[in-house]
Amino acid sequence: MSFKIAIIGAGSVGFTKKLFTDILCVPEFRDIEFALTDMNEHNLQMIKSILDKIVESNRLPTRVTATTSRREALTSARYIISCVRVGGLEAYADDIRIPLKYGIDQCVGDTICAGGILYGQRNIPVILDFCKDIREVAEPGAKFLNYANPMAMNTWAAIEYGKVDTVGLCHGVQHGAEQIADVLGAKSRSDLDYICSGINHQTWFIDLRMNGRKIGKDELVAAFEAHPVFSQQEKLRIDVLKRFGVYSTESNGHLSEYLPWYRKRPEEITKWIDMSDWIHGETGGYLRHSTETRNWFETEFPQFLVSAEKPIDPSKRSNEHASHILEALETNRVYRGHFNVKNNGVITNLPADAIIESPGFVDRFGINMVSGITIPEACAATCIASINVQRMSVHAAISGDLDLLKLAVLHDPLVGAISTPEEVWQMVDEMVVAQAGWLPQYADAIPAAKERLAKSTVKTRDWAGAARRNVRSIEELRAEKAALKQAV
Template sequence: MSFKVAIIGAGSIGFTKTLVSDLFKVPEFSDIEIALTDINEHNLDMVRQIIEKIVAVNDLPARVTATTDRRAAIEGARYIMSCVRVGGLEAFAGDIDIPLKYDVDQCVGDTLCAGGIMYGQRNIPVILDFCKDIREVAEPGALFLNYANPMAMNTWAALQYGGVDTVGLCHGVQHGARQIAQVLGVKGSELDYICSGINHQTWFIDLRVNGRRIEKGELIAAFERHPVYSQQEKLRIDVLKRFGVYSTESNGHLSEYLPWYRKRPEEIGKWIDMSEWIHGETGGYLRYCTEARNWFETDFPKFLAEAEKPLSEHRRTSEHASYILEARETGRIYRGHFNVKNNGIITNLPTDAIIESPGFVDRFGINMVEGITLPLACAATCNASISVQRMAVEAAIAGDIDLLKLAVLHDPLVGAVCTPDEVWAMVDEMVVAQAKWLPQYAAAVPAAKERLARTKVAVRDWQGAARKPVRTVEELRRMEGAHR
């Protein structure tokens, strides 16, 4: 088989390597074309060298191109994947640091809360540019696979306003399932599950081991006796006890989507674990990304050398992309959990929402399982987030700063922490600080600056309840050596 796959934001070094390596594990895909594109020529060149090394070492007939001309990369592509982070680490830092001045303490800040909403404002105009290129120069009927957060907002914009066949892909379901298998002491192949909800608020509503249904009490007991997860996932376990179902998302992710666990600084430590950033550390993902980027820049020769390992040593990951392409091209059926427009798939969520739920892929495309009903508490939590997402998408499309403020005001965690005046000042400050990535708000920036100059809202210089400093490359190397 020969077709073209374009990867936008290919400078996401490790993730791009994973996606491409997975594709090459499909025997029929040895002759495909991989078109890499990124606005950062330096990062793009590093990734190109890695992918070309994989192709050469494995003697594949595949073709690899790399260009900063996105439209050229998309031209003729059958599949287009997006891994972009608009604004990079600079804008990401603003997503975390500015809300902290208003007592909003986030762990990740890329899906909901103040940081995730602003991330969507930066991404959505760019996503629509991608869609325009796909409509005009990609292969007719091309599929857009969005891996970029905020997943629901980006996918919502692409489907509602981009006019392109789009699916949103995440790996939270797979990671949660691995945890459940571990605590139950079973192989992954013995565990069957149905997850449904919205991205990063998806729920294991049916769990079975070799056909036997796992009830709430058994799952709670399994997590509480696990020596590691009982400490790392305290918040998730608490939600499991109260809701009756387990969330797919990590302790840190879930903590910032709900209004209950991060609203009082003195309470945050009770629910998080500092052994790894993902369990709730303030700005944890920003620290992780910063360290990873610095390390990669320094140790690029090492990463390039690792690409010399034959694909026979690469274990295909659980990322959906390669399996979706394999199913569409070969007819080998794949079951996964996908982000699509609801349209009645989940009966007690709005039809226009972007939901994450089970589906099957074959030559006919992605076929979703319809008629799923969430437990009422899960639906209530998802509905609150969907309302925020809907307003945030519409604000991003129209460049409506008033609607943007209403979206942030209705965010569960922000609403639990901030007064309306504080939300208005925080959004003004974030829009002004990130103006160069927010072209749709250009007309609103001068007035926002004026309001900030006369605001009486008090802010504070606060690093959050559980923040760690960014480690140097030398510190990371020492830690890696000690671990070995």
Template sequence: MSFKIAIIGAGSVGFTKKLFIDLLCVPEFRDIEVALTDISQHNLDMIRAILEKIVEANGFPVKVTADTDRRRALEGAKYIISCVRVGGLEAYADDIRIPLKYGIDQCVGDTICAGGILYGQRNIPVILDFCKDIREVAAPGAKFLNYANPMAMNTWAAIEYGKVDTVGLCHGVQHGAEQIAEILGAKSVSELDYICSGINHQTWFIDLRLNGRKIGKDELVAAFEAHPVFSQQEKLRIDVLKRFGVYSTESNGHLSEYLPWYRKRPEEIARWIDMSDWIHGETGGYLRHSTETRNWFETEFPQFLASAAKPIDPAKRSNEHASHILEALETGRVYRGHFNVKNNGVITNLPADAIIESPGFVDRFGINMVSGVTLPEACAATCMASINVQRMSVHAAVRGDIDLLKLAVLHDPLVGAVATPEEVWQMVDEMVVAQARWLPQYAHAVPAAKERLAKSSVKTRDWAGAARRNVRSIEELRAEKSALKKAV
């Protein structure tokens, strides 16, 4: 098979490499063209060198191109994959830093909460530019696969306003399933059958079967509490499981910032998180992790390049959805996964316009969702709180409506549990001013926001958060990796 795949934001080097190797694990895909595009020529040069080394080492006729001209990269592409981070780590640092001044402590801040909403404001205009290019220069009927966060908002904008065939893809469901398989003593995750449904990062295991045997709440709680690692790392998720009756797919840290109950009091945060790794609830954990990863890659690039010169092992293909979806669409080999699409009645007790994450099957006829799913009432209620925020955020981003943006942030569950309306209004003004260069739709609102900030009497504080760790140096990372190797 010969067709073109374009990857936007290909400078996300590690993730692009993983997707590329996955694609080459499909025997029929070894004559494709992969067009890389990014605003950073430096990152493009690095990832192109790595991918070309992989192609050379395996003797495949795959063509790899790299271009900072996005439209040129998208010309004739049948599939477009996006993994962009608009504003990079500089803007992301403000997503964490500024809300902390108002008492809002986020672990990740890239899906909802104050940081995730502003992230969406930066991303959505760019996503719509992608969609315009796809409509104009990509292959007719091209499919857009969005990996970028905030997942639901980006996918919502691409479908409702971009008018492009779009699916959102995440790996939270797969990671949750791996955990459950481990605590239940399964030899592999293939022994576990499950239905997850909800919205991205708030998806729920509403049916679990181990080798055909149904697993109930009590057994699951007991298994998690008996696990020597997860019992400590997933305390908040286990508490939600006990109260809701079903397990959430999302990590302890992520889930903690989507709910109004666990991070609203600084003295309570330590009770529910674990500091063994960023994903379990650390303040600004993903920002620290991303910063360390970028620094590590820049320094250790020669080693990454050298490691690319080895044969691909299809048995080690990852569980990222993209390659499996493309394989099913192109070959007809059926693939089952959990996908982010417009609801349209798939989940009976969520709105039709919401972007939901739920089971579907892929074949030559496309992505076919399993309809008629009904969430437990508490799960639906929790999802609804986020959906309402997402809807307002998308519409605000498209219209450049700062008043609607403030209302979206005000209605965010964690923000509303911590901040007053006056604090929210000032915080949003401060974030829009700080990120103005990435928010062209709010250019008209920035002068007035600056005036309000100059006159404001709302007090803020200089606070690093309840559970902050410093970014580790390259030397510290090397020492930790060396110690881990010796321990193994």
């Protein structure tokens, strides 16, 4: 087989390398072309060097090109994978920093909540530019695989306004299933089967089978509470399991910021989180992790080149969906996974226009979703609250309607649990002014927002959050890595 895959945002070095090696685990894909594109020429050349080394070491005919011209990369591409972060770490820092001034403590801030909504405002205009290029220069019928957050908003915009065949992909379901298999003592992944359904980052394990035996709430709660690690790292998640009756796919930190109950009071936050790793609820945890990781790639690049000399091992193929979807579409080897698509009745008690995450099967005929799923009422209520925020956020990003954007933030569950309308109005003004360079749709509204900020009487505070850790230096990271290796 010979076709072209374009990767937008290929400067995400580690993730691009993972997708690349996964895809080359499919024997039929040896002779394909990868077209890498990124705005950052430096990162682009770093990842191209790594992938070239993999191709050379494995003696493959695979072609790798790299260009800062997106249209050039997309020309004649059959598949387009996006893993972009519009605004980079600079804008992301404001997604965390500014809401903290108003008492809003986020762990990740890339899905909903104040940070995730603004992230969507930056991403959606760019996503629509991607879609325009795909329609104009990619292979007819090209498929757009979106890995970028905010997943639901980006996918919603690409389908409804970009008019491109799009699927959103995430690994939250797989990671949640690995946890469940662990606590239940599964000997292999195949021992556990499940149906997981909802919306991205709020997907729920509504049916669990261990070697065919149905697993109920009480058994699952007992298993998690008895686990020496997860009982401490996933306290909030276990509490939601007890109350809702089903386990959420999303990490303790992620889930905490989608709900209005666990991060609303600073003194309560530390009760529900765990500081052993960023993903369990640390204030600005993913921002710190992303900053450290970016620095790590810069300094440890020679080691990445050395590791690229190793043979590709199909037994180590990851559970990221992309390679499995492409394999199913091209070879007709059926793949079952959980995908982000427009609902249209797939989940009976969620809105038809929502982007849902639910089971589907892939073969040569495309992605075929399992329809007629009904999720528990409490799960549906929680999802609908987020869907309403996502819908307003997408429409605001398309129209450049600052008032609608403020209403979207006001209706966010966690923001609404903490902030008054006056605080929300000022916070959004402050965020769009700070990020004006990435928000072209709000250009006409920025001057008035600046004037309002100059006259504002709403009080803010200088607050680092309830559970903040400092960014570690490369030396500290090296020392921790060496200590872990020695401990093992």
